[in-house]
Amino acid sequence: MYNLQDLESFVAVAHTGSLTSAANQLGISTATTSHRISKLEGALSLVLFHRNSRNVSLTAEGEVFLERIEQILIDLKQAEIDAGSCSVRGHLRVTVSPWVLNRYLMPRLSEFLGAHSGLTLEFQPIDRYVPLVEERQDCAIRIGQLSDSALVARKICNNERVICASPNLLSKIGQPKTIPDLLSAPWVSLPWQIKVELLNPKKESQMIAIQRPILFRQSDSLTEAAKQGLGLALKSKLAIQQELDEGSLVEVKLNQLAPSQAPIWFVTTSEGKNSPKVKAFRDFVFSVLEKN
Structure with a gap:
């Protein structure tokens, strides 16, 4: 033969x-x-x-x-x-919000790497906007409304933003019932959380500037500060679902945030969208977050 x-x-x-x-x-x-x-x-x-x-x-x-x-x-x-x-191999750099990484991806990373032994991962857990090309990142998981860009974005899931506080704090200051109550309450926030847009009882939009005696540059630290009763916090609901379920944080429902949605996106470059390693990681992220 x-x-x-x-x-x-x-x-x-x-x-x-x-x-x-x-x-x-x-x-x-x-x-x-x-x-x-x-x-x-x-x-x-x-x-x-x-x-x-x-x-x-x-x-x-x-x-x-x-x-x-x-x-x-x-x-x-x-x-x-x-x-x-089509082989999934090489080094993949990912920028992602710390709470998404720690709470949703980390528990299943060993499963992902077990299926792709030729791949190594490098995470940049950070809440700020990271330019992918300039910082040599292959992809990102971003939260909120996206601005127009040359990047390729695909929505993973919806994600509501809520105002939350610890039960201890609310027992001290009382349950906020009006917008002035929110204005006088202590807040903890990320540096770029300067104002909060609310819908008043007449469904009219109103911006409030929040008091920020303590700022945090990392979302997980912000969650911990809210649990410790240091102030009200504006958080993604998925980021604090565990705390809401266990009662260490409660949702302040006096007004509706406007807009209340902060969808989660998978973002990559036009080159990255055809990369086998990016596609494999994207499918993994969707399998984890789509169910939430």
Whole structure:
């Protein structure tokens, strides 16, 4: 039976018209090339070449075989390239909000890496906006409304923002019932949380500037500060679902936030959208967060 090397030798001889030239091209001896051609002809029960002392030329049967087998070899090489490009391997850099990483992704990371042993991960857990190209990040998980950009974004799930506080704090200051109550209450916040937009009882939009005696640059620290009773906090509901369930934080429902939605997005570059490692991680993120 013939093999791939025999077919490659046949194509080389057909194109060069010489056993010696084909052998030089393939990096093998002329004798080996001649043996491969003879083996192929024997397996096919066909004469593929006319031979003389100086060169070789294809027979009619050889021309038909070359036409068919050359395309097969091209397709086979492309299949090898395509299969290799689909392998999930390399180093993946991800920027993500700390609470998304710690609460949702971390518990299942070992499962993901077990399925992709050729991949390594580097997380940048941070709440600020990170420019992917400038900071050489492959992808990001972002929260809130996105501005127009050249990045490729796909919404993972909806996520409501809520005002929350510890039961101890509310027992001291009372349950806020009006917008002035919110204005006089202590708050803890992220640096960019300067104002909160609310809908008053008449469903009219109203911006309030919150008192911020303590600022935090990390969302998990903000959650802990709210639990400790240091102030009201504006949080993604998914970020504090555990605290709401256990009662260490409660939702302040006096007004409706406007807008109340802070969807979670998977964002990558136009180049990254076709990367096997980015696609694999994106599918993993969706499998974790879509259910919430």
